[in-house]
Amino acid sequence: MHPILKHKTSRLYFIMAWILITAIHVLVLSFFYRVEISYALVDGIIFNVILAVIAIGLWYPVKFMRLGENRKIGLVLNYLGVGVLTITIWLTAGYFIVEMILGEDNEHITFLDQSMPWRVVSGVLVYLVVLLIYYLILYYSDLQEKVRLEADLKTLVKESELNMLKSQINPHFIFNSLNSINSLILADHQKAQDMIIKLSEFLRYALKYNQKEKIRLNDELYNTNLYLEIEKIRFGEKLQVEIRIPEEYGTCLIPNMILQPLIENAIKHGVYESIETVKIEMDTQVSQDCLNITITNNFDPEQPGRKGNGMGLKNVQNRLMLIYNRSDLFSWETDGTVFIARLSVPYEV
Numbered sequence: 180m181h182p183i184l185k186h187k188t189s190r191l192y193f194i195m196a197w198i199l200i201t202a203i204h205v206l207v208l209s210f211f212y213r214v215e216i217s218y219a220l221v222d223g224i225i226f227n228v229i230l231a232v233i234a235i236g237l238w239y240p241v242k243f244m245r246l247g248e249n250r251k252i253g254l255v256l257n258y259l260g261v262g263v264l265t266i267t268i269w270l271t272a273g274y275f276i277v278e279m280i281l282g283e284d285n286e287h288i289t290f291l292d293q294s295m296p297w298r299v300v301s302g303v304l305v306y307l308v309v310l311l312i313y314y315l316i317l318y319y320s321d322l323q324e325k326v327r328l329e330a331d332l333k334t335l336v337k338e339s340e341l342n343m344l345k346s347q348i349n350p351h352f353i354f355n356s357l358n359s360i361n362s363l364i365l366a367d368h369q370k371a372q373d374m375i376i377k378l379s380e381f382l383r384y385a386l387k388y389n390q391k392e393k394i395r396l397n398d399e400l401y402n403t404n405l406y407l408e409i410e411k412i413r414f415g416e417k418l419q420v421e422i423r424i425p426e427e428y429g430t431c432l433i434p435n436m437i438l439q440p441l442i443e444n445a446i447k448h449g450v451y452e453s454i455e456t457v458k459i460e461m462d463t464q465v466s467q468d469c470l471n472i473t474i475t476n477n478f479d480p481e482q483p484g485r486k487g488n489g490m491g492l493k494n495v496q497n498r499l500m501l502i503y504n505r506s507d508l509f510s511w512e513t514d515g516t517v518f519i520a521r522l523s524v525p526y527e528v
Contacts, residue, residue, distance in 0.1 A: 182320075204223035221277060244257050266302040370413075374413070381405040393502075397429035406443070410442075453479040473521050475520075
């Protein structure tokens with residue numbers, strides 16, 4: 180749509196601009212050329228209304244003869260042609276209408292003839308200014324479109340990377356669970372059946388919330404507990420879990436499936452390698468507008484660590500960076516026989 184006509188504000192500014200131009204026109208005729216005020220008003224209104232209408236129409240040739248889409252020489256020639264046609268139509272129509280209204284006033288008709296040179300010059304200046312304004316509008320519009328497309332592209336890339344990271348979690352966990360079920364089928368048929376049921380509930384939940392970037396902490400804890408119930412079937416009393424999270428934090432939003440890989444890491448490097456009971460603890464507190472979650476687990480430093488590429492922890496770090504554009508929201512460390520993972524997310528409800 181036309182940039183001036185499509186918004187009420189732009190139409191108002193356009194009308195005010197031409198009222199100002201008309202007022203200057205009338206004042207110049209009255210004070211510098213000593214033209215009677217009534218004749219000056221007729222002259223100013225007629226010529227400037229016609230020029231305003233033509234200025235509106237100039238948008239269309241400008242839009243279809245944009246710089247970069249035509250050769251520069253051809254573009255200049257086209258604009259010269261449009262300029263000559265524009266000024267000719269403007270002066271001819273203005274002269275004809277003013278002559279019709281003031282036909283009996285030979286003095287003003289003579290003035291019209293004598294003033295044609297400066298009218299041509301002023302018409303050329305106005306024509307060039309209108310072209311410049313339209314090109315600025317087109318440039319600004321292109322810039323906005325470019326920014327919008329870049330933002331959309333970044334969003335698509337971000338979503339693709341997040342989906343890729345999520346897709347790394349589920350197959351990794353499913354692979355481990357299926358191996359465990361396979362081991363339990365002969366050793367303990369009932370446990371294998373219970374594990375299949377829990378796994379189906381976990382996957383049903385994961386599919387339900389898979390497209391959401393963030394979910395409530397309560398929902399994420401429900402998902403985490405489903406995972407823990409599966410692992411407890413495998414390890415029994417060897418795995419102890421204590422989660423301490425105040426109820427008022429339950430509505431806080433956190434990234435979907437962000438806790439499960441941390442619990443899985445604690446089980447993989449704690450429960451797997453230890454012959455003693457391993458306790459996983461989760462604590463939550465709010466400070467500096469962030470929800471801080473700490474997950475700790477004991478491990479046996481004498482046992483050789485399980486081989487792995489640290490995908491779970493790197494996955495969590497990468498997802499937090501993509502979602503919040505911050506690299507300081509996740510860290511981990513070892514303190515003697517305790518592994519500590521610290522997760523922070525901006526407090527949102």
